[in-house]
């Protein structure tokens with residue numbers, strides 16, 4: 001089963017018992033967009049350009065790349081513009097992540113788990129589109145300027161979620177963590193043949209398989225970061241202003257904007273390593289599948305939950321500030 005099928009199944013299973021919990025997934029992206037919207041109140045010319053291109057705020061548009069995939073949290077079918085984007089970008093599901101082994105210290109295109117259409121490469125391409133760089137045959141996607149804008153509003157959020165960047169791989173026994181770069185060869189480095197992929201944490205099952213570590217970081221931790229319990233509706237604007245009041249250090253990007261996505265992917269690797277190292281694997285099973293495939297049952301303690309909530313608050317704030325900085329760099333006067 002490919003990554004999307006696994007993710008879709010996980011969401012479906014997870015939501016059987018959680019009712020309104022399907023709404024959680026949108027919160028992280030909306031908070032990132034809302035922080036950027038508030039920061040951009042100080043940059044009215046940039047904000048006006050965004051409004052003109054999108055016909056919406058960054059907070060609203062930050063979820064469209066997921067809504068285009070038919071995510072249930074959107075509570076509506078894909079819009080005409082989302083459907084058109086998917087029509088021109090059949091690989092859009094790959095744009096949201098990269099899978100750099102957590103043993104690595106930096107993102108390097110061509111190494112195990114990266115691809116020409118991963119989150120770093122597509123973000124760089126979207127930056128080119130907004131700068132008016134003419135299309136090339138090697139482009140990883142086909143985006144109009146408005147699509148490049150709403151895709152960036154989403155991907156800047158995703159690239160600050162550790163399990164969208166750092167990945168854990170195991171050997172064929174599903175027991176020993178490995179870095180496929182060490183003995184694997186390009187293009188696939190033996191992933192799916194000699195090495196098993198945890199698919200961004202989707203195959204690291206929590207609570208007996210009711211949910212998984214990817215969705216824990218995507219959804220559950222966002223509410224914990226806001227000091228809320230699972231069944232509460234998040235006040236996005238309020239949480240965004242709360243995060244703005246405590247800006248994280250080391251947020252301002254340096255140098256050319258085209259280098260930022262790669263720098264952000266490299267920066268988050270230690271956090272991904274800790275997020276994956278600190279969970280306890282309680283059980284593992286090799287699956288019957290044409291490729292090498294495992295499932296792991298994992299658990300974590302309250303200290304992990306508190307730590308993850310704290311780090312998530314920082315990551316959301318960073319992403320919001322950096323999205324605003326990217327908008328000023330690309331669309332500012």
Ligand SMILES: [Zn+2]
Pocket residue numbers: 065066096154158
């Ligand atoms: Zn995404």
